[in-house]
Amino acid sequence: MAKRKQAEPVARAIELLSKQSFNIDFFRIGPAAGGPVEFRNALREMIARPGAGRSVFLREGRVDFHRGEEHGVIIEGEIGRVRTHDTPSIACGDCSVQEIELEEDQGITERTAFLFDRQRGVLVLHSRREALSASRICELLDLVAKNREEFFEYSVILNPSAADDYARMQSIREVSVSYTNEAQNMRQPDQTTLGLLKSMSIVEPEILTVTMSAQRTRQSHLSIAAVRRFVAKALALGETGVSMVNVRGYVGDTIRAIDLIEDRLRVTVKEEVRGRNASYEQRRRIVREAYESKKALL
Numbered sequence: 289m290a291k292r293k294q295a296e297p298v299a300r301a302i303e304l305l306s307k308q309s310f311n312i313d314f315f316r317i318g319p320a321a322g323g324p325v326e327f328r329n330a331l332r333e334m335i336a337r338p339g340a341g342r343s344v345f346l347r348e349g350r351v352d353f354h355r356g357e358e359h360g361v362i363i364e365g366e367i368g369r370v371r372t373h374d375t376p377s378i379a380c381g382d383c384s385v386q387e388i389e390l391e392e393d394q395g396i397t398e399r400t401a402f403l404f405d406r407q408r409g410v411l412v413l414h415s416r417r418e419a420l421s422a423s424r425i426c427e428l429l430d431l432v433a434k435n436r437e438e439f440f441e442y443s444v445i446l447n448p449s450a451a452d453d454y455a456r457m458q459s460i461r462e463v464s465v466s467y468t469n470e471a472q473n474m475r476q477p478d479q480t481t482l483g484l485l486k487s488m489s490i491v492e493p494e495i496l497t498v499t500m501s502a503q504r505t506r507q508s509h510l511s512i513a514a515v516r517r518f519v520a521k522a523l524a525l526g527e528t529g530v531s532m533v534n535v536r537g538y539v540g541d542t543i544r545a546i547d548l549i550e551d552r553l554r555v556t557v558k559e560e561v562r563g564r565n566a567s568y569e570q571r572r573r574i575v576r577e578a579y580e581s582k583k584a585l586l
Contacts (some may be wrong), residue, residue: 294338296503303424303564304434304562304564305561305562306559306560306561307558307559307560307561308326308558308559308560308561308566309556309557309558310414310556310557310558310559310566310571310574311415311416311554311555311556312412312413312414312554312555312556312557312574312575312578312579312584313413313422313444313552313553313554314411314412314413314444314552314553314554314582315408315409315410315412315413315414315422315442315443315444315445316407316409316410316411316442316443316444316445316446317404317411317440317441317442318409318440318441318442318443318561319523320439320441320524321430321433321435321438321439321440321441322433322438324406324407324408324409325355325406325553326433326440326445327404327406327409327429327440328404328406329365329433330430330432331356331358331363331365331404331429331441332358332363332430332446333362333432333433334353334356334429334432335353335356335357335358335365336485337353342354343370343584344428344431344432344567345390345425346424346428346431347370347427347473349369349370349371349372350369350370350372350395350471351367351368351369351370351420351424351428352367352368352370352397353365353367353428354366354367354368354397354399354568355568358459361405361406361407361408362403362404362405362406363403363406363470364401364402364403364566364572364575364576365401365402366399366401366402366572367399367400367402367419367420367425367428368397368398368399368400368420369394369396369397369398369400369418369419369420370395370396370397370417371396371397372390372394372395374395375388375390375395375396379480389459390533391480397537398416398418398420399419399568399571400413400414400415400416400420401413401414401420401568401571401572401574401575402425402575403575403579405574405579405586408586410579410586411425411426411442412575412579413575414571414574414575414579415463415527415554417527417528420443421473421525421526421528421529422524422526423442423524423526423528423529426439426440426442426549427475431467433496438479439476441524442524443520443523443524444523444548444552444553445552445553445585445586446548446551446552446553447552447553447554448585449551450546450547450548450551452545453539453544454535454546454548455545456539457535457537457539458537458538458539459509459510459512459537459538460502460509460510460512460515460535460536461501461502461508461509461510461536461537461538461543462499462500462501462510462536462537463499463500463510463515463518463519463530463534463535463536464497464498464499464531464532464533464534465497465498465518465519465522465530465533465534466495466496466497466498466530466532466533467484467485467488467495467496467497467525467529467530467531468494468495468528468529468530468531468532469488469492469494469506469524470528470529471485471488471496471525471527471529472485472488472489473529474521474524474525474529476554477521480487480514480518481518481521484496484498492519492560495531497501497532500515504525504568509537515535516535519533519535519548523548527549530549531549532549533548533549534546534547534548535548538571553585555578555581555582555583557573557574557578
């Protein structure tokens, strides 16, 4: 009997070990609204705020800045998207369900670890569908910085091959974008995108796919500047707002098709996690190691 009792904690510990995947994405903070320097200053202000002062309400709900620290040109930390409504329940072994009891000022936080390199103007983010996207982090820091006319902007960093081909495209023949319902939360859409989002609000599709093509003659092409603006706005939505962004055009004499979702610079690692969630220190290390592994490309 004694042996059986001693085995129970060991079995429980084994149950709480799992292999989990971590996706780390890279973004470039643009020059708008003071660029990387003012972006850093807004992060500094959040770090300096005490306790509840780090809780901010955005259009989609509450965001908590859990922690942050600065070392030279690097700021590392953790931000959470707080769910105060439609929170998950506890699934019991007998298939019954229990509600999670929360106090009035409590919620469920979906945390994401980040690293910001002010010198390179690069934001590195542990990408999780449930957590805060790069777009929402910019929105948070716009509020902190009191940006009214200009806003922080970011762009997805592509892997070197795709980035080089996209930059060298001298003739774009086709662009395709698939929007999800989340796209309707886009800030400051350009006129082309604004018309599409209005259509979504009327028709209410789950996915809206838009394809714009030039005629089949070699001389026919789309406006490169307009396509790049259109694509940048789409990518700014993150993977919750846009599920496909494809561009096809000529690089030299060769037609090149670029998938700007799949071709982004991303590090994916699998690690053993103790407990139900990776600790902040583990996620912070994973983000830092991903950054160090790609630093030469940034």
